[in-house]
Amino acid sequence: RLAFKRSKVTELWRRRMISNFDYIIYVNRVAGRTYNDLSQYPVFPWIISDYTSSILNLNNPRIFRDLSKPIGALNRTRLDNLLERYQNLDGFPENEKFLYGSHYSSPGAILHYLIRQEPFTTLFIQLQSGRFDCPDRLFFSMVSCWNSCLTSSSDVKELIPEYFTLPEMFLNTNKFPLGELQDNRGTVDDVKLPPWANGSAHNFVRILREALESEYVSQNIQHWIDLIFGYKQRGKEAFDANNLFTYLSYDGAVDLDKITDEVTKKATEAHILNFGQCPVQLLTPSDGAHPSRYSRSECWVPICHNVWELKGLRYFTPSKQFKTKLGDDGGILKVWSSFDHVSVLFSDFSLATYHWSPQENGSMPFTFKTDKMSLLGCGSIFTSKCINSKIIDAATTEKHKVDFPCASMYDWSFGCTADNDYSVSTVDSRPLSAYEGGTLFSRRIVSCGGYFDNTVKVYHSESLKLECSSKGCHRGQITCFDIGNDGKVFITGGVDCTVQVWVIDNPSLAHGLVDSFVKTLFGKRFGESILQVVHILWGHVTPISCVSFNSSLDLAVSGSVGGKICVHSVRKGKCIRTIDAVK
Numbered sequence: 001r002l003a004f005k006r007s008k009v010t011e012l013w014r015r016r017m018i019s020n021f022d023y024i025i026y027v028n029r030v031a032g033r034t035y036n037d038l039s040q041y042p043v044f045p046w047i048i049s050d051y052t053s054s055i056l057n058l059n060n061p062r063i064f065r066d067l068s069k070p071i072g073a074l075n076r077t078r079l080d081n082l083l084e085r086y087q088n089l090d091g092f093p094e095n096e097k098f099l100y101g102s103h104y105s106s107p108g109a110i111l112h113y114l115i116r117q118e119p120f121t122t123l124f125i126q127l128q129s130g131r132f133d134c135p136d137r138l139f140f141s142m143v144s145c146w147n148s149c150l151t152s153s154s155d156v157k158e159l160i161p162e163y164f165t166l167p168e169m170f171l172n173t174n175k176f177p178l179g180e181l182q183d184n185r186g187t188v189d190d191v192k193l194p195p196w197a198n199g200s201a202h203n204f205v206r207i208l209r210e211a212l213e214s215e216y217v218s219q220n221i222q223h224w225i226d227l228i229f230g231y232k233q234r235g236k237e238a239f240d241a242n243n244l245f246t247y248l249s250y251d252g253a254v255d256l257d258k259i260t261d262e263v264t265k266k267a268t269e270a271h272i273l274n275f276g277q278c279p280v281q282l283l284t285p286s287d288g289a290h291p292s293r294y295s296r297s298e299c300w301v302p303i304c305h306n307v308w309e310l311k312g313l314r315y316f317t318p319s320k321q322f323k324t325k326l327g328d329d330g331g332i333l334k335v336w337s338s339f340d341h342v343s344v345l346f347s348d349f350s351l352a353t354y355h356w357s358p359q360e361n362g363s364m365p366f367t368f369k370t371d372k373m374s375l376l377g378c379g380s381i382f383t384s385k386c387i388n389s390k391i392i393d394a395a396t397t398e399k400h401k402v403d404f405p406c407a408s409m410y411d412w413s414f415g416c417t418a419d420n421d422y423s424v425s426t427v428d429s430r431p432l433s434a435y436e437g438g439t440l441f442s443r444r445i446v447s448c449g450g451y452f453d454n455t456v457k458v459y460h461s462e463s464l465k466l467e468c469s470s471k472g473c474h475r476g477q478i479t480c481f482d483i484g485n486d487g488k489v490f491i492t493g494g495v496d497c498t499v500q501v502w503v504i505d506n507p508s509l510a511h512g513l514v515d516s517f518v519k520t521l522f523g524k525r526f527g528e529s530i531l532q533v534v535h536i537l538w539g540h541v542t543p544i545s546c547v548s549f550n551s552s553l554d555l556a557v558s559g560s561v562g563g564k565i566c567v568h569s570v571r572k573g574k575c576i577r578t579i580d581a582v583k
Contacts, residue, residue: 004030004282014291016299020212020221021164031229031279032251038107038123039273044159045224046071047211051143051194056207058214068223071149072100072156073242082153083242099244102154103276104228109157112139116172116191135179141192142204158228164209167201222290230283230290237285246271250278334414343461345414351445351461415446415483415490444504448478448492456481456492458504458530468530472500479544484551489513489570491537491556493544499558501535501570510534515573535573539566 004010007030013023028042035041050056050063057063066074073079082099089097103109111127114120115138125131132138139145148155162169170191172178178188190201197204211217226232232241234250247253248271259265283290331347341355444467448456454477458468476495483490488506493499503510510532540560547558549570556568563581568574 001280001282001284005287010291014293016218016293016296020217021161021209024221024225025161027225027229027282028279031282033279038110039277040279041105041107041110042161043105043228043279044161044163045221045228046146046149046159047208047217049074049146050196051146054195056196056211058207058211058216061216064211064214064216064220067217067220070156070227070241070243071104071158075150078151078153079242086244096247097244098246099242100156101246102156103245103249103278104156104158105160106157106276107274109276110160112157113160114162114169115139115178116174116176117166117169118174121174121176132176132178135181135188138178138188139191140178140181140188142194143192164205164212167205170201170204218293222292225290226283229279229281231281231285231287233278233281235285245278246275248272249276251280345445415481446481446483446490446504448481454478454494456502456531470529470531470533472502472531472533473536474498474500480547482547482549484549484570486551489549489551491547491549491558491570493547493558495543497540497543497560499537499540499544499547499556499566499568500533501537501556501573503532503534505530507532513571513573535568535570537566537568537573537575539568539575539578540564 004027009018009023009026012018013020018026024044025042033040033042045067046065048056048063049065053063065071072082086097086099108127111120111124115124115132124133149157170193172189180187193199193201193204197207227241227243231237232243238244248268254268254272256265256268259268332344333347334345336343341353344352344354346352445459445461446456447459451457453469453471454474455469455471456478457466459465460467472492474492474494474496478492478494480493481490488504488509490502490504491499492502501513503513513534514532515535537556537558540558542560542562542564545559545561547556549556551570554569554571555576556570557565558568559565565579566575567577567579569576
């Protein structure tokens with residue numbers, strides 16, 4: 001609770017510098033919710049209330065759920081019946097009375113939603129004593145699921161993050177035999193989506209995500225946070241908001257160590273684990289309501305948010321740049337921006353640094369000044385074929401054939417590491433470079449993909465001198481490259497169907513990540529070079545065509561020519577998931 005109050009994340013959300021989705025995830029984490037515990041799974045709100053229309057207008061407030069009320073209070077008729085039952089609970093102590101006997105987040109509800117995807121399928125079968133539940137009680141239709149949450153006295157479940165991120169949860173890709181519905185209503189297979197999804201689970205998730213980030217939700221989501229995480233979670237405020245659950249679902253409501261009877265103790269533990277738990281209360285009545293989000297007019301906007309006002313900036317051309325012998329004007333290969341300057345790499349391998357200073361008046365927000373311009377010291381190393389200013393699109397299929405020419409460099413061929421001023425901004429993550437003993441050195445330029453010897457080369461950004469050249473474990477040409485957002489780890493893909501993880505000038509980090517296979521390959525030579533290969537990632541059977549790496553998420557995603565996608569953990573070097581090409 002104290003960490004939440006001291007955190008600046010709420011202010012970032014209020015100023016619209018982070019999304020609604022990211023903020024709700026953050027609130028869940030601070031309140032103790034985690035993907036690793038089904039009884040403490042992250043909880044998200046129902047957003048849309050219209051699952052029958054063919055077209056959804058996100059500018060119409062009537063299609064949204066009332067976020068100021070708990071899900072159990074949206075239907076007045078049901079709420080009146082629950083209030084009547086509450087008044088008749090004469091045998092219960094006052095602090096044990098409740099409106100809702102079920103909960104908005106429980107292991108059963110989580111498995112109900114994720115029944116089509118492992119490992120949740122197996123967990124669901126275990127929960128149901130070794131079989132699937134009755135088909136009519138399974139998650140088979142969005143309309144019926146919403147109607148159940150709106151009308152049933154025992155169903156008040158909210159949503160989970162996967163509704164906004166995982167289209168596969170609605171698809172029976174594993175072809176599980178989920179049974180037949182009664183009254184000849186068909187077989188339970190993929191989830192029946194609302195008409196406005198046009199039969200596409202991906203489109204359904206996209207629209208839900210857009211709805212979550214809509215202006216209506218931005219202006220009202222704080223009311224829902226008050227109900228789930230805030231001052232309306234318990235006590236008199238919860239009763240006034242019709243938000244009372246069984247007392248065992250609240251954090252700290254019972255001390256299990258003080259229960260002496262073993263039967264009672266086990267029954268209490270089973271109730272807490274299986275019937276749902278409320279998150280840790282982050283805001284108490286003394287703290288008041290969660291602050292609302294600022295209007296768009298009050299929020300920070302980028303200085304270049306309107307491109308139509310920056311016509312002069314779009315036409316800015318350096319007054320001096322190197323040219324190739326063929327008369328090339330030096331098309332731009334790569335741009336790196338820093339706090340006070342921009343580094344530009346041209347197609348003739350000249351590197352220029354432009355410092356900027358704010359300009360209050362005039363059509364351009366900055367005035368540019370050329371600091372220096374140098375030629376990257378690798379002309380003799382590159383293949384003789386000159387680079388055309390028209391860069392070949394890195395997404396074209398022809399470029400990634402096994403026999404494609406090895407003479408061209410592309411925009412992906414260059415990356416820039418972190419410098420001493422670099423900082424990683426994360427809410428609740430530990431960047432890979434945060435290992436004990438890891439340090440950040442001066443910025444370096446990493447290049448690969450166009451050398452005759454199929455190597456990765458590192459140049460100092462100031463002197464532009466070659467500091468290191470390494471082939472790693474690739475057998476053949478390197479076809480793609482991406483550097484992590486912490487600036488110390490990068491990955492490469494090659495025609496040998498492998499993806500390799502590299503560490504730049506950080507022995508502590510390299511020794512912390514390296515696996516035994518790579519260590520055996522290099523033997524005593526491991527750790528002697530600025531560049532170190534720490535993992536070889538397997539899973540592809542065709543040449544790698546693209547890679548993407550995020551060090552904060554510890555994820556490396558790679559795609560191959562045949563359309564296969566592999567997701568790996570960089571820390572462990574293990575495959576997390578494989579996605580085959582959509583036919």
